[in-house]
Amino acid sequence: MPTLFDPIRLGAIEAPNRILMAPLTRARAGRDAVPTPIMAEYYAQRASAGLIISEATGISREGLGWPYAPGLWNVAQVEGWRPVTEAVHQAGGRIVAQLWHMGRLVHSSLGEAQPVSASALTAPGQAHTYDGKQDYEKPRPLALEDIPRVIEDYARAARNALAAGFDGVQIHAANGYLVDQFLRDGSNQRDDxxxxxxxNRARLLDEVTEAIIAEVGPDRTAVRLSPNGETQGVIDSDPATLFSHVARVLSARRIAFLELREPGPNGTFGAADQPAVSPVIRPLFDGPLVLNQDYSLERAEEVLANGTADAIAFGRPFLANPDLPARLRTRSPLNDDDMATWYAQGPRGYTDYPTLAA
Known part of the structure; x- marks a missing residue:
């Protein structure tokens, strides 16, 4: 039976272990969404992960609504990412870019226009902006004639990712963002x-996946889903049936791997009121299945041993533990992360966490 420390092939990527770094928004890019030099140091510190999935990265100005998040839609951003991917590779690591369109969660002060979504339904809560938190705005339904443009934005970002030196891409189809807004019936009221x-609700994801595969190949294309309870106002009435269909569609596309953000255990950050769908998805998806959400070492070892998953993506533990694989292997104590620095600028709480060797 495999362990966290055994190698695994993820499409074109040979990962030396099954401890993936989950995508983690850190807000260290510039206002122009161009990566900054400190990001190269941060990612290189974490190169011992079997694979790094980058922080969510905007495919367009329209789709990026998080202050100081990076993009991949222009030449300056490609050039800004190159030192990051080079630093990871020089440290012996592998890294894919997570491609992001936030849909209705983009405030117009960042997206420079009315936000778009599957339907004209306003998200609950408030958006992070450069002027503090502001109420989410009512989106306009993405018109049929706009959908090819958005799909091309994904394809262009995938081309740019390879030009920037990434080893592949992951489509962010989770967490209540644009693709998820189309997938789940709580946010999609379209009749087309x-x-x-x-x-029909899975059509956008399939077409985005097809377009990206045409650019980078299926073995460098991955997808992230969140088949759990309500996320940023997005929920589905029958997640098992919906995501079973999606798993079959993605399996037929022969993508490199599928990552699922599951409901977390009670009392944790990602707790949800719907049961995990991964047991249903497991027999329907032929490629490597990666699970994510508040996994301890013991729980991760259990799901790998019983065949529920092929690898585990760890998120917050990687914030404060750049050498997480070594700490897990030696069962060493983990550093605690500082929530106040998650989205702050500068090195504090970003590149200053100690390693076992420090």
Whole structure:
């Protein structure tokens, strides 16, 4: 039976262990969404992960609504990412870019226009902006004639990711963002080819996946889903049936791997009121299955041993433990992360956490 420390092939990527670094928004880019030099140091510190999945990275100005988050839609951003990927590779690591369109969660002060979504339903809560938190705005439904443009934005970002030196890309189809807004019936009230039936609601994800595969190949394309309870106002009435269909579609595309953000255990950050769908998805997806959400070492070892997953993506433990694989292997204590520095600028709480060797 495999362990966390055994190698695994993820499409074109040979990962030396099954401890993946989950995507973690850190807000250290510039206002122009260009990566900054400190990001190279941060990612290189974590190169011992089997694979790094980058922080969510905007595919367009329209789709990026988080202050100081990076993008991949122009030449300056590609050039800004190159030192990051080079530093990771020089440290012996592998890194893929997570491609992000936030949909209705983009405030117009960042996206420079009215936000778009599957339907004209306003998200609950408030958006992070450069002027503090502001109420989310009512989105306009993405028009049929706009959908090819958005798909091309994904394809262009995938091309740019390879030009920037990434080893592949992951489509962010989770957590209540644009693709997830189309997938789940709580946020999709359309009556056209992209709404109504499960097949229609999954159409955008399938077309985005097809377009990206045409650019980078299926073995460098991955997808992240969140088949759990309510996330940023997005929920589905029948997640097992919906995500079973999605798993079959993605399996037929032969993508490199599928990552699932599961409901976390009670009392944790990602606790949800719907049961995990991964047991249903497991037999339907032929490629490597990666699970994420508040996994301890013991729980991770258990799901790998019983075949529930092929690898585990760790998120917050990687914030404060750049050498997380070594700490897990030696069962060493973990550093505690500082929530106040998650989205702050500068090195504090970013590149200053000690390693076992320090």
């Amino acid at each position: 080819d992209y709404g109504g039936s499960i097949e």
